[in-house]
Amino acid sequence: MTKLYIKNMVCDRCIMVVQNEICKVGIGIKDIQLGEVTLEKELSDEERLVLDARLTELGFVLIDNKKSRIIEKIKNIIIHYIHYGANDTKSNLSNILSTELHHDYSYLSNLFSEEEGTTIEKYSIAQRIEKVKELLVYDELSLSEIAYRLNYSSLGYLSNQFKKVTGVTPSRFKQIKENKRKPLDKV
The missing domain is CATH 3.30.70.100 (Alpha-Beta Plaits)
Known part of the structure; x- marks a missing residue:
């Protein structure tokens, strides 16, 4: 095997x-x-x-190398957690990563930052914003429902984070004809 x-x-x-x-x-x-x-x-x-x-x-x-495998596993756990409904609980992402990868979170965080040039938190936020964009494009949920589904503490926090990352508000994003979403492997 x-x-x-x-x-x-x-x-x-x-x-x-x-x-x-x-x-x-x-x-x-x-x-x-x-x-x-x-x-x-x-x-x-x-x-x-x-x-x-x-x-x-x-x-x-x-x-082929161990560090790259760990980085890829971190990304896949985050993607699964955010995009495929594994985030139904209020579990802490750092605990999930530590438990699933059998490493201390500080080790994982430092490794990720060194290799990727960004933090796990920023990567996670980017993934969450991509999920928000997807849900906005589908137009089946209200912004409040999206905030709840993605475990944002408030609608205001979601809106502020969305604008900080994209440069536009969620409602403005919905109005833009060409909603620019990134493929998950490019986030």
């Missing part, structure tokens, strides 16, 4: 694409999650090169 760590797997569609590419190379998959694939057997050097080339063409990157 081999584990592969793959950068830029940020959604269920990414999982499907990666799974298809691995199957095309003729390799069996035991388990697949955001950023991580467990294969049924070891990869030969040739299989690894072919798979790496195929994934790179599609915007994915095989990760």
Whole structure:
């Protein structure tokens, strides 16, 4: 069994694409999650090169070093927490990261800042704002409902943070015809 760590797997569609590419190379998959694939057997050097080339063409990157794997896991946990409903509880993100990654939060925070040039908090805020944009574009929830769903302490706090990050208020964002949303791997 081999584990592969793959950068830029940020959604269920990414999982499907990666799974298809691995199957095309003729390799069996035991388990697949955001950023991580467990294969049924070891990869030969040739299989690894072919798979790496195929994934790179599609915007994915095989990760070989431990620090990069931890960074990618941090990102995937945050994305899952914010975008896929894992944030239903009022759990503290730092506790979630520490628990899931089995490292002290200060270590994770320092590593993330060194490697990414931004803090976990700023990355998390950027992801939350992207989720707010998505929900505003869908226009199915009020801003108050969005604030509640994303665990903002108040509507005012959401509005202030949104304007600070985007330069416009949430209501102005809804009025703009070309709502600029970023792909999750570009946040």
